[in-house]
Every structure is written in structure tokens, then in C-alpha cells.
Amino acid sequence: MAALNKIILIGRLTADPELRYTPSGAPVANFTLAVDRKFAKNDETDFIPVVAWRRLAEICNEFLHKGKLVAVEGRLQTRSYEDRDGNKRKAFEVVADEMQMLDRGQGGGAGGGGSRRPAQAPAGVSSGSGYNSGGGGGYDSGGGGYDSGGGFPPADDNLGIDDIPF
Numbered sequence: 001m002a003a004l005n006k007i008i009l010i011g012r013l014t015a016d017p018e019l020r021y022t023p024s025g026a027p028v029a030n031f032t033l034a035v036d037r038k039f040a041k042n043d044e045t046d047f048i049p050v051v052a053w054r055r056l057a058e059i060c061n062e063f064l065h066k067g068k069l070v071a072v073e074g075r076l077q078t079r080s081y082e083d084r085d086g087n088k089r090k091a092f093e094v095v096a097d098e099m100q101m102l103d104r105g106q107g108g109g110a111g112g113g114g115s116r117r118p119a120q121a122p123a124g125v126s127s128g129s130g131y132n133s134g135g136g137g138g139y140d141s142g143g144g145g146y147d148s149g150g151g152f153p154p155a156d157d158n159l160g161i162d163d164i165p166f
Helices: 054-063
Strands: 007-013 018-021 027-039 042-053 069-082 088-101
Touching (some): 007 042, 018 054, 027 054, 042 069, 054 088
Antiparallel strands (some): 007 027, 007 069, 027 042
16 A cells, blocks of 8 residues: 655744754754644644755745744654653654745734745745755745745635645
């Protein structure tokens, strides 16, 4: 039987990403997303650790800040380790394959706010290739994506859920 491990999250960063480098020089960024969920009559929040590697890690470090609303697509990964007392522990984290910024304007808080400036791809990334580690999709400043000028959600109220750029 085939297996599938795919996670899609939308949430706000609890802090700025932390960028480090492996001994071989590969960039890795860690951040936590606060993701709300309905529970009975109250909302509860899950705090989910996310790891991004290579170019996506550098992009997350450069563009993401505390409070920023983002969509992350990736896979769930577990790893085992020993804590300082020698106890075996397990860590669960989402390894990001793609990231898309969802806030309007330049603000990072609940409303975003502020005026929009044209999207610019980072140096070395063409504006239609997407901000992800795979080379397609993701944060699209080229055609039809979030930063093609329309904002999020799209301004046209006649659009359906399939027209929202996730």
C-alpha cells in the first residue's frame, strides 16, 4: 500500500526564525507556528515546530517575522534524542517544502496593514519560480499568486475556494 505524509498549515510565527548552518554549510531555519483550532465552543492553539532547509531556510529568515501569517506545506518528521539527564525523547516537527506569506501589506500583526509595495524576488530567484525548495509553486510574485497585486484573499468576491492561492 502506498504511503502519504503531507502537512499543510496556516498560522502565525511565534518568533522570528532562527537560522543556523550545518557543519557542511547547509542553512537550516527553525520557527514555530501558532495554529488555531476549534474545540467545543472555545478556540485552542497548537504550537507547531517547523524546519526549513537550504534556500527556503534563507528566504524564511529574510522575509518572515514574529506575527506574520504564513502557509507552510511539508511533511511530518519524528526524531529521537537523549536529553541532558539521559532520558530518551521524541521530537515531532514539520519539514517545510513550500512557504507562502499570507499577510496583506508589510505589517506582521493580526491585520497586516500598511501600503503594499511591489514584490521582489530575492537575489538569485526569478520572480516566477516560487519560493520553495523544489522550484515550483509556493510564493508566486509572477502570475496569479498572492503578490501579483491582488492581495489575500482575492478582491473579487465572486471567486470560489479553488481560486484562493494556497
